Amino acid sequence: MAIEPRAARRALVETPGPPRPLPDGEVLPPEDYRRLVGVLEAVDRAPDLEAFAEALVRALQTWFGYSTVVVLHGRTLAEALRGGAGVKTGYSEAFLAEYATQWIAADPFLTPRAFALLDERGVVTLRDLLAPEHQAYVDGFLRPHGINDKLGAVIDGGAAGVLYVGAVVRGAATVPVRDVAVLRVLRRHLAPLAAEQLGRPRVREWRLTPREREVAELAVRGLTNPQIGRRLFIGADTVKKHLSRVYAETGTATRTQLAVLFRSMP
Template sequence: MQRRPRTALSSAEYDAIFAVLDDCADATDLPDFKLRLMDALHARYRFPNTTFLTGPTFRGAFRDPSPVTTGRIPGIIDEYHSGWYLDDMFSTRESFAALGRTRAISHSALRSLPSEAVDYLEGFLYRHRLRSASVLHLSLANNAHAMVGIFDDEGKEVVGERLAGLSLLARQLSVFAQTLPGGPQRSWRSRLTPRQRELGELVADGNTNDEIAAVLQIQPDTVKKHVSQILATTGARNRVEFAKMVLTEKLTAG
């Protein structure tokens, strides 16, 4: 398989990358890092409209209820949360695959958008006069994810050398961001199979092995094995600690 040739970066592009990294270097936790990065993207790249969303999973980041936003984005973020986030073009499988190859992409690089994502592009972004969009994918502590959106109301698309530079920047920022506390925790659900999640809910509700076996119509010994696997996978020391983990997540989610 032939590799794509890398885009050569100018000294000016490297200067911008190093400046952003320097601006973020003293961040003490993830909330501080978010603010520093948003300021740096504006100061070093003149990106006026940006977002910083985080979540325990790739798609979960798009559901972030409290993203950091700048420019014109704060005025439309409530509408985004009303349902558009479900169809965000950067949450598609194609985007996920592309961001796995390069940490930064522009919306024009996505060639096979589903109809829902096209509706998002035309019915949401274009309607709010945001003519181009790009995203950086950052890795955070606890295997969490961050999506840094860049939007332009003049149609100045991020391409070529600038996009290649942002890809390199995103990789370097990820190395640093993974050391910062304050990030989203992975849901206990994301670590279990569908059957284990179903059984885990019953454990958290205080059911005994026999009661769970009766509900799921399986043998008590099978329940016992599943419970042991659930505790080992989630890191809970016992059923009480696991139940507390489940309850805490529900309360945090509101």
Template sequence: MDGVTGALLDPHRRPRPLPDSEPLTAEDHRRLIGVLETVDRAADLLEFRERLVVALQSWFGFIGVAVLHGDTLAEAIREGCGVQGGYTSEFMADYAERWAEMDPLRSEAVPGLLRTRGVIRLSEVPGSEAFRREFLHPNGITDKAAMLVDGGPAGVLCVGMAVADSPSVPERDIALLHALRRHLAPLVADQLARDRERRAATANWQLTPREWEVADLAARGLTNRQIAERLFIGVDTVKKHLSRVLAETACTSRTQLAVRFAAA
């Protein structure tokens, strides 16, 4: 129509082309979005962690993933609660019995490295050669990465990821994990804060963080073996925790425990 110029100042504007130096490709950004879309609607911390395990396996191809959390990074690494996926029960049993205390990712040097870098490779941790050569390599794992996600006052999330198809965690994956941790931070802070509030509401139950997790999974219908595999602890340890949980909550069965937890 004569005299009509349209609503847009520049109707031919196009997206900014990515520079040749752009560290991440369009495919990498899709992987990033895929992980975030997987976890951002999680109902609680337990679901968030389990979704994160699956997302990192699916979008990155990590063969094994462990997600730990705690009030501090040192607590998350040494004593934090968490879930794992991708590892066999035999591998986890051997790790718990003979190798856990020798794991370089649990050494005193790692919190400092993670706070400084955010993401590290196991192969970069001093003294990791023997652990990788004698334990990981015979089990088909060539390297691992660790990622810190800082939730501020609510605590931290620490994620361990294993690879099998390359000598070390690829540089592109490291770059993408750096981007991922920044996007995950507000989600992690929210989930950790909500979980802390939920536990505070039942402060009359004198449960340790690990007992709380065992109780939560039992209330969701998981068997002792399933709980043990999810939390990478022994079945006997699950039984011990569950016995104390039932006594502390004055429940006589898992069904009653499920009702109590649903109301919490």
């Protein structure tokens, strides 16, 4: 009985056709996909959460032209927005001081409605949130600073927490619809990277506030008190007080001891 030879594995030899055209009604033109990829390439190899946040800020400045960006983190969206731990750029100290002392209670992005819409849509703009009770905030605070519209985006890191991204679009009456569309796609691709970064061991094991954690992490990276203050828009004396609290909680007395402790963390 003759034995049939083993069938050869099939090779793909078809000649490929032209690229598939974008479907009718496609929201994002090809150049916006390049923006999306550009941001992902900028952040995907960040060694830690702080470097990730800084790279994301720079990428949004580069690919979207935003001069004012914040990337905040926390266990929940409310903690991220209200705790302020993260990276901020483009805001003056005077602006932040005025906001903290006069306007924070009126911020539409700190309302339950904003949290609900961010959870539902992923990306929202100031225009999405405006109600009559917010007009004083817009006319008395934002517009004198040249701000007509803002956007916020939440990146869900699952059990590890969330990242909040906020940006101001200066010189435009409204946030471009294309920006919102790109960011809605981008946040889904950033989610697994955010979950990985948020899940890395940090000083969360100690009973520190988000701001104390942030000061500690910057001190370990070698920044001086004035440098930390400029990065976080707080005074050097405030940095010193935060560090004293960090030393007391962690059982250290110097930056060197704190750095050794950080390096010993699993």
